[in-house]
Amino acid sequence: MAIKFYEENGQFHLYNEEISYIFKILKNGQLGHLYYGKRLTDIPDYGHLVEESRRDMAACPTEEDNFFSLESARQEYPTYSNGDVRYGAYEILWENGSSITEFVYKSHRIYDGKESLSGLPATYVEDSKEAETLEIVLQDKKEDVRIVLSYTIFRDYPVITKNVRFINDSSKKITLLSAMTSCVDFPDKEFVMVDLAGAWSRERNIREHKLDYGVQSVHSMRGCSSHQFNPFLALKREHTDEFQGEIYGFSFVYSGNFLAQVEVDDYDVTRVLLGIHPNGFHWELGRGEEFQTPEAVLAYSDQGMNRMSQVYHELYRTRLARGVWRDKVRPILINNWEATYFDFNEEKILAIAEVAKRIGVELFVLDDGWFGKRDDSTSSLGDWYPHLGKLPNGVKGLADKIRKLGLEFGIWIEPESVNRDSDLYRNHPDWVMGDIQRNISQSRNQLLLDFSKKEVVDYIYHMLETLFDEVPISYVKWDMNRNMAEVFSNGNDAAYQGKVRHKYILGVYDLYDRLTSKYPNILFESCASGGARFDPGILYYAPQGWTSDNTDAIDRLKIQYGTSIVYPISCIGSHVSAAPNHQTFRNTSLQTRANVAYFGTFGYELDVTQMTEEELEEMKEQVLFMKKYRELIQKGVFYRLKSPFEGNETAWMVVSKDEKEALVGFYRVLQPSNAPLSRVKLKGLEEDVKYSVNGKTEHFGDELMQIGIITSDYAAGVWKEGREGQGDYMSKLYHLKAVE
Numbered sequence: 001m002a003i004k005f006y007e008e009n010g011q012f013h014l015y016n017e018e019i020s021y022i023f024k025i026l027k028n029g030q031l032g033h034l035y036y037g038k039r040l041t042d043i044p045d046y047g048h049l050v051e052e053s054r055r056d057m058a059a060c061p062t063e064e065d066n067f068f069s070l071e072s073a074r075q076e077y078p079t080y081s082n083g084d085v086r087y088g089a090y091e092i093l094w095e096n097g098s099s100i101t102e103f104v105y106k107s108h109r110i111y112d113g114k115e116s117l118s119g120l121p122a123t124y125v126e127d128s129k130e131a132e133t134l135e136i137v138l139q140d141k142k143e144d145v146r147i148v149l150s151y152t153i154f155r156d157y158p159v160i161t162k163n164v165r166f167i168n169d170s171s172k173k174i175t176l177l178s179a180m181t182s183c184v185d186f187p188d189k190e191f192v193m194v195d196l197a198g199a200w201s202r203e204r205n206i207r208e209h210k211l212d213y214g215v216q217s218v219h220s221m222r223g224c225s226s227h228q229f230n231p232f233l234a235l236k237r238e239h240t241d242e243f244q245g246e247i248y249g250f251s252f253v254y255s256g257n258f259l260a261q262v263e264v265d266d267y268d269v270t271r272v273l274l275g276i277h278p279n280g281f282h283w284e285l286g287r288g289e290e291f292q293t294p295e296a297v298l299a300y301s302d303q304g305m306n307r308m309s310q311v312y313h314e315l316y317r318t319r320l321a322r323g324v325w326r327d328k329v330r331p332i333l334i335n336n337w338e339a340t341y342f343d344f345n346e347e348k349i350l351a352i353a354e355v356a357k358r359i360g361v362e363l364f365v366l367d368d369g370w371f372g373k374r375d376d377s378t379s380s381l382g383d384w385y386p387h388l389g390k391l392p393n394g395v396k397g398l399a400d401k402i403r404k405l406g407l408e409f410g411i412w413i414e415p416e417s418v419n420r421d422s423d424l425y426r427n428h429p430d431w432v433m434g435d436i437q438r439n440i441s442q443s444r445n446q447l448l449l450d451f452s453k454k455e456v457v458d459y460i461y462h463m464l465e466t467l468f469d470e471v472p473i474s475y476v477k478w479d480m481n482r483n484m485a486e487v488f489s490n491g492n493d494a495a496y497q498g499k500v501r502h503k504y505i506l507g508v509y510d511l512y513d514r515l516t517s518k519y520p521n522i523l524f525e526s527c528a529s530g531g532a533r534f535d536p537g538i539l540y541y542a543p544q545g546w547t548s549d550n551t552d553a554i555d556r557l558k559i560q561y562g563t564s565i566v567y568p569i570s571c572i573g574s575h576v577s578a579a580p581n582h583q584t585f586r587n588t589s590l591q592t593r594a595n596v597a598y599f600g601t602f603g604y605e606l607d608v609t610q611m612t613e614e615e616l617e618e619m620k621e622q623v624l625f626m627k628k629y630r631e632l633i634q635k636g637v638f639y640r641l642k643s644p645f646e647g648n649e650t651a652w653m654v655v656s657k658d659e660k661e662a663l664v665g666f667y668r669v670l671q672p673s674n675a676p677l678s679r680v681k682l683k684g685l686e687e688d689v690k691y692s693v694n695g696k697t698e699h700f701g702d703e704l705m706q707i708g709i710i711t712s713d714y715a716a717g718v719w720k721e722g723r724e725g726q727g728d729y730m731s732k733l734y735h736l737k738a739v740e
């Protein structure tokens with residue numbers, strides 16, 4: 001790994017064993033992008049890659065040189081100015097109404113390691129030798145304003161991270177109308193764009209389309225990263241698949257409004273922008289003030305999508321997620337939401353907990369409905385003290401009893417929301433987001449609190465502190481159940497309003513930071529109506545997240561498979577719920593529900609008091625199974641083998657780091673009749689090592705990878721043999737262990 005600067009040519013080359021990222025100072029002092037991709041030989045001058053050709057109507061910075069135009073040159077951190085007519089990475093509005101800028105290279109520094117970002121989540125290193133960072137200062141020619149571009153290259157990952165700071169040293173106010181984090185200009189457009197799209201209950205489905213001229217993007221303007229799109233996109237070559245070919249990933253460590261945009265221009269240059277969505281964003285900077293963008297994480301693979309995902313998994317699991325729970329195996333939990341919804345009391349909860357304990361569950365999570373006067377969704381958000389009607393001994397009384405049973409105790413909160421019917425709202429009606437002189441839309445009967453205000457965050461922090469200090473809590477499910485609608489901060493001036501969306505997220509991060517620092521042993525799980533805020537920003541504070549409110553095993557195949565494009569399975573919250581399923585009304589076997597949920601954090605979300613003894617026995621076995629393999633599942637290398645988006649069958653597997661053990665999940669949605677045998681070729685094994693498969697047969701790794709295992713054998717009809725394991729929604733697991 002190195003970051004080289006060739007002064008004579010003004011060229012920067014960041015490289016490690018796998019990737020190169022190269023740019024240079026152009027003739028006019030701005031930065032031009034030269035290359036990003038598979039590692040190139042380090043030579044002092046790749047300047048010939050700067051495109052200089054005479055184009056009609058192109059604006060050139062100088063009269064003498066008609067060949068050099070920013071319209072066709074590839075840029076490193078462009079704006080709409082100086083001839084570049086594409087969407088820019090930033091826009092600054094000066095006091096005189098102009099947004100013309102001339103930011104040129106001023107200085108740079110290179111250092112070992114990586115610094116943290118103030119108030120924002122970011123990847124980190126544990127040893128300064130793991131990464132190297134380059135900071136480049138750009139200075140406007142007229143005004144005393146600087147832009148600091150920061151790039152980190154990791155030693156062990158094909159990854160570059162970026163962030164940007166704007167510093168106003170002038171005596172005038174400036175306004176940032178856009179401040180994206182990353183721009184990459186690729187020299188061609190032969191790419192397929194991959195993104196993760198969906199809706200509530202069908203989050204992060206994989207979508208692909210070939211790039212076309214003009215702009216194509218994914219975004220959120222909802223105040224959270226959203227169910228609809230994830231702050232991620234990738235560009236892959238047309239023939240790239242899971243195991244071969246080039247792919248470039250762009251992931252944004254942020255939980256609010258984002259824009260990930262691809263623009264293909266008339267010369268086939270492909271510009272990828274990633275950052276905070278400029279819509280509604282205008283950030284005024286007074287003298288001496290700075291603005292820090294969130295971090296972008298760029299990962300490159302020339303071995304297909306799986307490898308890109310594995311890079312994100314390992315980086316995010318070990319160098320983004322933090323705290324004591326980062327490396328600890330996660331508790332097997334039971335959550336009462338789908339078991340009781342709002343309709344519970346202490347007795348009912350204890351009855352569930354007792355049965356859960358019997359089958360080996362480790363943690364009980366009390367979901368929505370335990371506070372204020374909350375019997376349905378119309379009241380009490382904001383009143384984080386016990387509902388004594390349901391819990392006469394308080395939450396503490398219940399938690400003590402649950403702990404006596406031998407279970408840990410966890411609790412649901414939704415700190416960012418308030419109901420109009422709450423003491424909090426009655427006392428502070430101006431703390432809500434939205435103009436209180438106008439109508440404010442409700443969603444699920446609730447309003448958002450204005451987390452851009454410090455006093456609001458402080459108040460909620462102190463209320464939760466009281467709760468956490470009193471009750472022995474080991475887990476928190478932090479939910480957030482609505483989009484922003486009317487964005488306005490009451491009592492603040494006009495300039496403040498353009499900051500509200502971002503400041504809100506900074507308020508969320510601040511509360512997370514304070515709670516995780518004061519209560520380092522609590523395991524936080526994020527949630528937002530299922531997976532509406534399942535993003536790398538939240539992962540920094542909460543090492544696991546509720547993936548979707550849809551707990552149906554068959555729908556989960558797509559949701560979890562799509563989620564695994566970026567996110568490690570150690571953070572994928574997955575529970576076994578009731579049949580018929582509460583979202584799809586589908587009946588699947590207890591076995592299939594567990595076989596899907598194992599590839600995540602695993603837990604139950606159903607009324608165990610209603611299960612038969614036979615079912616409870618089966619669940620006992622499931623819990624034992626998960627306890628045995630959770631370390632492998634959480635820390636192993638995850639491979640997607642067969643996509644639910646492409647057919648009737650899904651398969652995935654985890655392999656231990658030492659390649660001695662693996663677990664394969666195979667799922668078939670509908671039972672075909674008289675079908676060919678189906679085989680799954682495994683990955684990540686050692687060719688010349690013999691593995692036992694489910695303790696029954698033994699095969700060398702090369703056979704398992706080259707020929708595969710037969711996953712669905714044919715059954716001829718009910719009166720013949722071989723009915724076992726047949727039928728719709730069938731699933732199987734294969735445990736592989738190297739034979740000594």
Ligand code: GLA
Nearest residue numbers: 337367368527528529530549
């Ligand atoms: C959201 C969550 C659910 C549950 C409910 C409670 O929808 O995603 O898991 O906690 O809220 O109201």
